[in-house]
Amino acid sequence: MKLPKTRFTFCPTCKKHTDHKVAEAKKKTRGSAHPLSWGNRLRPKLRGRIGMGNNGKYSKPPGGRMFNKKSSKKVDLRFECGVCKKQHIAGKSWRARKVEFKDVRA
Ligand SMILES: [Zn+2]
Known part of the structure; x- marks a missing residue:
């Protein structure tokens, strides 16, 4: 699955839509x-x-x-706000074999 590297989405800290860097959140299993x-x-x-x-x-x-x-x-996404640099995670995770990030506005 290919995803854009940046996304214009809501930042809960700034309380408005800003540009966010998208990264995959590495979730630890309970055992590790x-x-x-x-x-x-x-x-x-x-x-x-x-x-x-x-x-x-x-x-x-x-x-x-x-x-x-x-x-x-399962893929969890993490958004880093370009304005306040705070990170927040996406609410929903889904299944994918492979996740790649691609440049959209490069
Ligand atoms: Zn922000």
Whole structure:
């Protein structure tokens, strides 16, 4: 999906429409944002091997699991106001395989 690098849109700080730079917001997954607090406690790599015998899904070989099968990712956009340099995010995200930014007024 191709998107313009700049967009004339509303700035909540300036309370009017200004030119905004568009960038992709890199959203962290819950697991990477809180590596040891959420669902990762059983991972032998992070906490050392725990217990003996069956460690549930971590006993299985990598690959062939439920996750990581979608070919598209959710895209979040971030707008930086050209006047006040404040950033705000777009309200709505959607799915796309690939996002490119192109110059429109170059
Ligand atoms: Zn502004």
